[in-house]
Amino acid sequence: MARRRPRWRGAVAAAVALAGAGLWQGDGTLLLAATLPLGYLAYGAASTAAVPDSLVVARAIEPSTAPPGRPISVTLTVRNESGRTLSDVRVVEGVPADLAVLDGSPRGGATLAAGETLTLDYAVVARRGEYDFDPPRIRVRGTGGGAVATAARSPGGDERLVCRLDADAPPLADRGSDRVGQLTTDEPGDGSAFHSTREYRRGDDAGRIDWRGYAKRGTLATVNYERRVSTAVVFVLDARRPSRVAAGPGRPSAVELGAYATTRALASLLRAGHRVGVAVVGVDGDGPAGLVWLEPDDGRDHRARALSLLESAVDATESERDEGTEWGGAGDAERQFREVLDLAGPRTQLVAVSPLLDDEPVRAVETWARADRPRTVLSPDVTAANTVSGQYEQVRRRTRLARCQSGGARAIDWRRGTPLALILDYAFAVEARRPGGRVRPGGGG
Numbered sequence: 001m002a003r004r005r006p007r008w009r010g011a012v013a014a015a016v017a018l019a020g021a022g023l024w025q026g027d028g029t030l031l032l033a034a035t036l037p038l039g040y041l042a043y044g045a046a047s048t049a050a051v052p053d054s055l056v057v058a059r060a061i062e063p064s065t066a067p068p069g070r071p072i073s074v075t076l077t078v079r080n081e082s083g084r085t086l087s088d089v090r091v092v093e094g095v096p097a098d099l100a101v102l103d104g105s106p107r108g109g110a111t112l113a114a115g116e117t118l119t120l121d122y123a124v125v126a127r128r129g130e131y132d133f134d135p136p137r138i139r140v141r142g143t144g145g146g147a148v149a150t151a152a153r154s155p156g157g158d159e160r161l162v163c164r165l166d167a168d169a170p171p172l173a174d175r176g177s178d179r180v181g182q183l184t185t186d187e188p189g190d191g192s193a194f195h196s197t198r199e200y201r202r203g204d205d206a207g208r209i210d211w212r213g214y215a216k217r218g219t220l221a222t223v224n225y226e227r228r229v230s231t232a233v234v235f236v237l238d239a240r241r242p243s244r245v246a247a248g249p250g251r252p253s254a255v256e257l258g259a260y261a262t263t264r265a266l267a268s269l270l271r272a273g274h275r276v277g278v279a280v281v282g283v284d285g286d287g288p289a290g291l292v293w294l295e296p297d298d299g300r301d302h303r304a305r306a307l308s309l310l311e312s313a314v315d316a317t318e319s320e321r322d323e324g325t326e327w328g329g330a331g332d333a334e335r336q337f338r339e340v341l342d343l344a345g346p347r348t349q350l351v352a353v354s355p356l357l358d359d360e361p362v363r364a365v366e367t368w369a370r371a372d373r374p375r376t377v378l379s380p381d382v383t384a385a386n387t388v389s390g391q392y393e394q395v396r397r398r399t400r401l402a403r404c405q406s407g408g409a410r411a412i413d414w415r416r417g418t419p420l421a422l423i424l425d426y427a428f429a430v431e432a433r434r435p436g437g438r439v440r441p442g443g444g445g
Contacts, residue, residue, distance in 0.1 A: 051140050051151035054082035055089075059133065061158035066126045067167040068252040068260045069416075071102055076120040076136060076155065080112035087111050088141035089118060094134025094152075099124040099161070100250025126163040127252045128260075128314060133159055165260045165314075166307055169267035232275040232296040234344045235262045238354030238361050239313050240282030240333050245357065247382045247416065254355035257380040259310040261414065262353055265378075265424050266306055270298055277344065278306050280313040281336045289339040290332065296348065337364035341371055349374040355382050356400040357393065365404050375409040377401065378423070381416055 060075045076093050080086055093106035104122030112118060135152040142148070199221060210221040239255045246253045252260075266276040277296035285292030294302075294309055337360070344350060350368050354361040356379045368375045383397055384390030398413070405411040414423045 050149045051138050051153070052082050052086075054080065055086075055138060055153065056081055057136060057138070057153045057155040059136075059155040059157045059159070061133075061161055064158050064160065065162045065164065065167050067165065067264070067420075068126055068128050068163055068256045070126045071123045072126050072161060073121070073123050074106075074133075076106075078112075078118045078136075078138065080114060080116055083114050085111065085113045086140055090139040090141075091118060091120060092137045092139075093120055093122070094136050095122075095124065096131040096133060096161075098127060098129075098250060099131060100248060124161075125251050126161065127250070128163045128165065128256050128311075131161045131163070133161070165263040165310055166267065169264050232277065232345060232348040233266075233269055233351060234277040234279060234296060234340065234348055235266060235351045235353055236279045236281060236337070236340055236364075237262055237310070237313060238282065238352065239280050239316075240360070242358045242360075243282070243355050245355070245382055247384060251382075254357070254380050254382045256314050257382070257414075258353040258355070258378075259314050261378055261380065261420055261424070263307055263310055264420055265351070267303060268424060270303055274298070276302075276306070277348075278309055279336075279340050279343070280309065281333055281340075283313050283316045287339075288343065289335045291336045291339050291343075293343060296344070333360050334363070337361070338367060340364075341368065341373065344373075347374075349376065351376045351378060352404075353378045353380075355380055356397050356404075357383075359400065362400045362403050365409050366407055369407045369409070376412065377404045377409050378412045378414060380414045 056079045058077050058079075062073045062075075063070075066072055074093070074095075076091070078089065078091055080089070088109065089112050090109035091107065095101060095106050102123040102125050104120070106120060106122050108118055108120045110116075110118045135154045137150060137152050139148060139150045201222065204222045210223050237255070237258050239258075243254045243258070262278065266278070269276050275296040275298050278292075278294040279287075280292035283292050284290050287293030292309060292313060294306055340350065350373050352361050352365055352375070354377070356362065356377070361377075365375055365377055379397070379401060381394075381397070383393045385394065401411045401413055412423055414420065
């Protein structure tokens with residue numbers, strides 16, 4: 001679409017003023033000067049503009065499939081493959097309205113000589129769903145500036161961003177990597193990591209004898225190794241109204257980030273041979289006290305059921321937020337958090353996934369502590385740091401994390417920019433031990 005803009009209004013006024021003054025005073029010099037702005041008018045009127053087909057547009061989205069919260073790099077290139085110079089080319093990228101631009105700018109402009117390229121580099125934050133990018137709009141201004149042409153040009157390359165909870169979760173075979181899990185216990189056994197030594201007993205395997213110690217001391221001793229066991233873990237996702245907040249417009253909510261962290265963690269634990277269950281607090285379900293509940297189990301089918309449950313929980317919170325409905329309240333949440341204790345087995349590890357924006361999940365973790373349950377708190381940080389109120393909420397949230405840690409829970413602060421894989425390695429791979437052989441996260445934070 002091409003149109004003209006009245007760019008030289010001042011030239012018209014100048015020409016009329018000079019011509020009028022020249023006629024009034026009979027001055028030929030002023031009459032001659034009046035022709036100069038008329039020349040600008042003629043130059044602008046003669047200029048034309050069009051968006052040529054030789055402008056080649058391409059877009060690259062990296063990665064095009066990602067989990068919530070991950071920065072996505074987008075590169076848009078506009079190349080002038082014509083044989084002439086385009087003096088003024090401006091581009092506006094078609095970023096989906098629901099995505100926030102994290103860095104860079106989806107707008108740009110330049111003068112493009114033949115063969116030159118205009119490149120826009122920017123980053124958006126992934127949110128769960130599928131997002132189609134609109135064709136970028138290109139505006140070309142004529143040499144005289146009086147004509148402007150605008151067109152939407154479909155780019156080559158990527159056009160869609162897909163954000164899934166399991167986008168980067170590890171693959172899962174029909175069975176775990178080993179029926180013996182990857183959590184350690186204080187009871188010694190067969191393995192590869194040194195645990196302790198004891199006095200040699202007749203019949204001990206010769207491969208476990210401490211021959212180096214025998215050479216030094218002349219006495220036989222048998223080496224014990226750390227024994228790894230499988231266990232059951234239940235993730236408790238906090239999907240209540242106080243947790244349905246985001247760090248800013250176009251960013252994933254705390255519930256969405258928590259569902260992603262749960263998906264990634266349960267996939268890793270299932271792959272290692274553990275049994276994993278899921279409970280969702282704050283969404284009406286079919287379980288006791290209205291709890292959304294999935295019994296701890298293992299296998300590929302179980303993972304698919306867990307993923308479906310988490311996706312439904314995120315969709316339910318978004319729907320309730322849009323419709324403005326109110327869920328039961330603090331009493332319902334307290335009853336559901338308490339119900340998890342009855343549904344999970346006595347040796348089951350409980351993992352609370354919550355942004356900790358109020359005291360309810362903290363009280364739940366303290367209740368689990370009184371019941372002597374192994375517990376971990378994984379908290380995605382969605383508080384804003386650029387406002388006074390946000391900084392105040394940060395202090396309150398860290399205080400709640402400290403309360404959980406002081407009660408014996410492993411408190412994990414998942415801050416923005418920290419890769420989730422590092423967080424999960426710290427939360428579940430580096431396990432503290434407790435005397436008596438019980439496997440549980442320890443009190444470090």
